[in-house]
Amino acid sequence: MNLGIIFLATAAAVGASSVDPYDEAMARASAQERANDLAGAIRTLESAAAGYPQDYAIVAKIGDLYLRLRNYTEAKRAYGKAIERSPRAAGARAGLGWALAYLRSCAVAREQFSMALELEPEQSSAREGISYCTLQEIPILHATVGIAASAYFYPNHPIRNYGGSGIASLDVLHRDGWLAGGAYRYTWGVQRVYDSWEQHDAYFDAGYAGRTVGAIAHYAAVFDRSGFSGTSHHMGLSLRWSPLGDVLLDTSLSVYHDMKVFRAAPSWKIPIAWGLSVEPGAALQRTNTQWLATPSLALTLERAWGSLGAGGKYGDEVRPAYLGARIIANIPERISWGWWIGGTWNAGLGLRVHLSYATNRLQLVDSGVSSNAHFVTLSFSKSF
Numbered sequence: 205m206n207l208g209i210i211f212l213a214t215a216a217a218v219g220a221s222s223v224d225p226y227d228e229a230m231a232r233a234s235a236q237e238r239a240n241d242l243a244g245a246i247r248t249l250e251s252a253a254a255g256y257p258q259d260y261a262i263v264a265k266i267g268d269l270y271l272r273l274r275n276y277t278e279a280k281r282a283y284g285k286a287i288e289r290s291p292r293a294a295g296a297r298a299g300l301g302w303a304l305a306y307l308r309s310c311a312v313a314r315e316q317f318s319m320a321l322e323l324e325p326e327q328s329s330a331r332e333g334i335s336y337c338t339l340q341e342i343p344i345l346h347a348t349v350g351i352a353a354s355a356y357f358y359p360n361h362p363i364r365n366y367g368g369s370g371i372a373s374l375d376v377l378h379r380d381g382w383l384a385g386g387a388y389r390y391t392w393g394v395q396r397v398y399d400s401w402e403q404h405d406a407y408f409d410a411g412y413a414g415r416t417v418g419a420i421a422h423y424a425a426v427f428d429r430s431g432f433s434g435t436s437h438h439m440g441l442s443l444r445w446s447p448l449g450d451v452l453l454d455t456s457l458s459v460y461h462d463m464k465v466f467r468a469a470p471s472w473k474i475p476i477a478w479g480l481s482v483e484p485g486a487a488l489q490r491t492n493t494q495w496l497a498t499p500s501l502a503l504t505l506e507r508a509w510g511s512l513g514a515g516g517k518y519g520d521e522v523r524p525a526y527l528g529a530r531i532i533a534n535i536p537e538r539i540s541w542g543w544w545i546g547g548t549w550n551a552g553l554g555l556r557v558h559l560s561y562a563t564n565r566l567q568l569v570d571s572g573v574s575s576n577a578h579f580v581t582l583s584f585s586k587s588f
Contacts, residue, residue: 226256233265242269260290267299279303294324301333310337339379343588346377352558352583356393360575361566367393371530373407373585381414387530393430401430407530411442418444422456422527426534433534436460440527449474449481456525458532465523466490471500479506483515489522496520510550516543520567537566540574546581554587 229252236245246269253262267282283300286293301316314337320330350373358364369392375385389405404427411420422440426433440456450473458465471485481504489496502515521539525532533539546560562579 226252226259226262230262230265237269242273245269246273258289260286260293260296263289264293264296264299267296267303271299271303274306276303276306280307292323294320294327294330297323298327298329298333301330305333305337305340308340310340313337342379344379346379346587348375348377348554348585348587349373350375350387350583350585352581354579354581357578358566358575359578361396361577362568362571362573362575363395363397364577365394365396367391371405373530375409377413381412381418383413383420384410389530401428401432403428403430403534405530405532407527409527413444416446418442418446420528424525424527424530424532426532428534432536433460433462436532436534438525438527438532440525442528452485454526454528456527458523458525460523463492463523465525467524473504480504481506487517487519487521487524489524491522496522508550510548510556512547514543514545517541535566537568540565540567556585556587558583558585 229248233245233248236242236248246266249262249266249269253259253266256262263282264286267279267286270276270279270282280300280303283296283303286296287300290296297316297320301313301320304310304313304316314334317330317333317337320327324330350371352371354369356364356367356369358366369389371387371389373385373387375383377383386409387405387407389407391403391405392400393402394400405424407422407424409420409422412418413420420442422438422442424438426436426438428434428436436459438456438458440454442455443453445451452469452471452473454467454469454471456465456467458467467487467489469485469487471483473481473483475481483502483504485500485502487498487500489498496519498517498519498521500515500517502513504513505511518541521533523533523535524539542562542564544560544562546558546562548556548558550556558581560581562581564577564579565574566577567574
């Protein structure tokens with residue numbers, strides 16, 4: 205026999221026998237994974253794993269593949285085996301955390317993510333897992349119900365005497381930032397000369413409120429039973445941009461039987477320190493015949509226990525619609541100036557209590573007679 209042929213045959217046999225079955229299984233599984241045959245890759249690795257009962261990497265890889273297949277129960281089992289073989293394997297602990305998170309066990313998953321970060325502070329998968337669980341722990345829908353009562357006093361008004369209103373509201377917020385809500389307000393008043401009157405308001409809101417931007421559309425219908433304005437319709441849009449504090453723009457269009465009123469109110473809530481912020485702003489109105497401008501300034505303190513605020517405005521306003529606050533001043537008088545003060549207490553368990561006082565200077569358009577109006581409001585809201 206030719207010695208060269210014998211040598212080549214011997215070399216081929218030695219080369220063939222030198223291929224490690226472990227490396228061969230891992231290479232074959234990688235090829236199957238690249239071909240998107242994840243189930244085949246799992247079968248290949250599970251067949252090889254029996255021969256390597258102490259190896260960590262092969263069962264951790266099986267866990268990764270089961271996780272990609274969304275078989276979270278089997279992924280949990282495989283990662284558990286990997287951790288038994290190598291308790292300080294940060295990657296396997298992060299993988300186990302994800303399997304538990306997808307199985308709706310975020311409380312336990314957090315423990316695994318935290319341990320992974322202790323072992324390997326730069327473990328990005330574990331950091332993403334903690335963020336995911338934080339989001340999952342927020343309810344999909346967050347509802348807030350509210351009720352409020354207001355008392356109105358007109359001590360020097362030639363026509364009005366006193367009155368009040370009550371409002372009930374429901375707002376629903378999706379954890380991704382989408383929201384919708386509505387409210388109903390009933391208002392009544394006793395007058396010095398004329399009969400008592402009443403009014404019904406319906407408010408509807410929908411939009412998005414994210415961390416840095418927000419846009420909410422408003423609609424309201426007012427059914428006046430005093431004979432002053434009849435039924436009126438009000439549409440608006442509130443925009444927010446929060447690069448530093450909150451830059452706000454509230455717009456509204458009010459359609460009455462005798463006039464249309466457009467209103468735009470830009471403002472900027474500027475943070476100062478320790479929860480204190482100042483908010484300069486202005487309201488511009490366009491009626492059928494004229495432009496009106498009303499500058500304003502507010503100061504707010506916000507802390508964990510609640511908030512305190514005060515503010516004022518100066519300049520004529522005609523039937524302004526504050527749709528974000530669900531208030532429409534459907535009155536014949538002009539508002540010349542006003543100021544307000546109030547506070548909110550976070551009572552715990554999602555309950556908030558708010559008390560405020562406001563006064564407006566009213567001027568009768570026909571006679572020019574001026575008087576003050578006083579408003580006291582107490583409200584309660586509960587979040588679920």
